Amino acid sequence: MIYFDNAATTKPYPEVVDSFSKVSLELFGNSESNHAIGLKASRALEESRTSILKALKVEKTHSLIFTSGATEANNLALKGTAIRYKNRGKRILVSPVEHPSVYKPLEELATLFGFEVIKLPIDSFGRVNLDSLISYMDNRTILVSVMAVNNEIGSQNDIASIATILHKFPKCFFHVDATQAMGKVDLPYEKIDLLSFSSHKFGGLKGNGGLLYKKTMQFEPILAGGEQENGFRAGTTNVAGDVSTAKALEISLSNRLANYNNAKEIYDYLRGYFLSDPIQYRIHSDEVSDKQTPYVLNVGFLKKKASVIVEALSNRDVYVSSVSACSSKEAHASNVLLACGYSLEEASNSVRISFSSANTLMEAKQFVSILKEIMKEVIDR
Secondary structure, eight states: OEEOBTTTOOOOOHHHHHHHHHHHHHSOSOTTOSSHHHHHHHHHHHHHHHHHHHHTTOTTTEEEEEESSHHHHHHIIIIIHHHHTGGGOOEEEEOTTOOHHHHHHHHHHHHHHOOEEEEOOBOTTSOBOHHHHHHHOOTTEEEEEOOSBOTTTOBBOOHHHHHHHHTTOTTOEEEEEOTTTTTTSOOOGGGOSEEEEEGGGTTOOTTOEEEEEETTOOOOOSSOSOOTGGGTSOSOOOHHHHHHHHHHHHHHHHTHHHHHHHHHHHHHHHHHHHHTOTTTEEEOSOOSBTTBOSSEEEEEESSSOHHHHHHHHHHTTEEOBSSOTTTTTSOOOOHHHHHTTOOHHHHTSEEEEEOOTTOOHHHHHHHHHHHHHHHHHSOOO
16 A cells, blocks of 8 residues: 555554553543542643643743644634634735635634635745735734645745744734644744644544644633633543644654655655656646645646546555545635636646655655556546
8 A cells, every 4th residue: 555645644653542542541531520530631631731832842932722633723713813802903814725624714704703804915836925915914914824834735834934024013813724734844833823733644643633822812712611721622621632642743743854854755756757747747836945845745637637547546555635635525626726826627637645754765666657557547638
């Protein structure tokens, strides 16, 4: 098997699964219960929270709300912040290539609460134009949301520069969806007001994630119920999942540079192959740099139907995706590629190939060999 769909989800580290199993069996008490096993579970939860904050070097400035993943974290960050601070202003800026879990909450804020949501200009790789951001900012703007790394093409925004710009506007908060960046690329965590992530994107388990936020902030909770997570997130806490999240991040960060170099070797090899045949392929992802991660490579198929290629690869135990996993079962064009200026035809016919620490250069070479065979067999569209 060759699994090149790591932007959708990664295989969990064995140590993460072991951690989850051990906590589930030994510390199964409710962390809110006032007895020995409940208190042990509560201590494990807080130790994991502290571990993550220290790993990101923000234990003095930030806190962490554990969530079910980045979708919930994005909803809490955007809705909770906007509603709490709506008296400051009702203007929100967002990049036009965000994940649906960012766009849809913003659409609700516009429809239900009258917020003005404005899409920022981007370059051909989906990166926010800094000069345009400056020109769009004013005293009515209370929130800016820009993803760290794009989930479809792997481009990386200049988060540090954006944060510097926004800090000149003290009424405005900066939200970053770091789903594809956490544990993979370094970010200026201390400069970010709100940061969302999902554990299963960096070797953790599905159904776990978090929202990093500055301690000076407040939110309106989006879930009504108990007082878990300092009153910001109601519901029985998934202690085993949260402990396993801390373990996954620990492993990812300790191997971050080696994992990055491994992914870059694979990325460069495959990108070079696709560039060598401009009649068949068009590359939608940039050369690796501080503006492009090596974990996501997007390729357009000029003569073959991408969905047919994905199916043919799957039949040979090779796994990639045609668009974002959150919409890949729906037949439509990539909103990301459309926003980057590609035609409807091009945006409807691309493949995302994404990597993790588990992948090897040998797999990339095998992938090319299998793809060559398939390209000969599949008829032109």
